[in-house]
């Protein structure tokens with residue numbers, strides 16, 4: 389824990405907080421800044437582990453809440469842990485379940501998501517996932533969170549201690565403690581109470597983690613524990629949370645919770661939070677990632693971030709292309725009916741080397757399953773190459789020029 393730093397800074401950019409580094413885990417080293425692939429149910433949707441390796445994906449994040457409900461940590465643990473179970477042997481994270489507790493609780497009552505882009509009525513909200521107001525399915529107490537399974541209605545309890553045990557059974561390389569995520573509609577008083585509870589839960593999670601550290605019965609004998617900073621979009625709370633969590637002796641940090649009602653607020657949250665965290669540990673931003681956000685986050689000192697957008701957009705027909713509006717084109721639209729060019733002539737991915745926009749558009753419109761795989765491969769490769777460019781740009785102090793391009 390505090391006596392070792394798994395993160396090494398290689399280069400700090402001259403005029404920003406951006407840095408390149410190496411994050412050492414039990415299953416390999418992650419070169420940062422890095423994109424973390426979202427493998428909610430121990431699978432990146434539509435793409436198998438061998439293809440992910442070929443794409444150059446460095447690290448994936450799985451979801452403790454979903455894997456706890458199905459197939460269960462006992463099953464995954466008995467089969468050797470997440471790496472053996474899934475066939476992905478690279479670095480892996482598991483989130484704490486805090487965001488799911490939030491999604492089922494306050495977010496449901498308020499009918500909102502974590503940032504403005506998933507507010508009700510937003511045109512970018514993915515179809516079928518617009519949140520409806522309803523009664524919270526969660527009972528939060530000091531002890532933990534009691535919730536009903538979305539699968540069968542059965543009753544479950546997450547405590548800071550039980551979540552650490554679940555994550556150790558899953559066997560990820562980086563685990564996160566239970567936290568309470570607040571909604572952008574919570575006031576400062578509630579957000580403070582939730583933040584203080586998150587801090588108490590962080591201490592309990594840390595104690596449980598240290599107690600189990602040497603236990604040889606878990607699939608991963610050398611995991612890292614990252615602390616989660618909360619505090620909503622309130623400066624005083626974010627600074628206090630970063631300092632408090634920063635002093636507890638975590639191996640690295642994640643910035644979670646409501647990041648405000650707009651992108652500007654989100655960037656301000658980062659500007660308040662990052663400088664209050666220890667410089668020598670890596671910083672993960674939980675669950676964002678439009679292309680523009682990514683540059684903005686890296687400039688503000690973020691080392692890793694996870695985002696479901698590249699895979700979700702791909703399945704909806706949106707593929708990344710430099711220079712296009714919002715950096716993407718939608719293959720569902722008609723200009724591509726007889727377009728014989730690849731998505732991106734400069735892309736080295738399997739999809740761009742073998743298939744035309746016209747064929748991909750046909751697969752997309754026909755609902756062919758191969759479309760999901762081919763489109764996802766391109767979007768992941770785009771982002772992985774972009775991260776490599778960003779690392780290169782930081783090391784030559786030219787991030788701003790790369791961003792403009």
Ligand SMILES: [Zn+2]
Nearest residue numbers: 735737740766
């Ligand atoms: Zn491609």
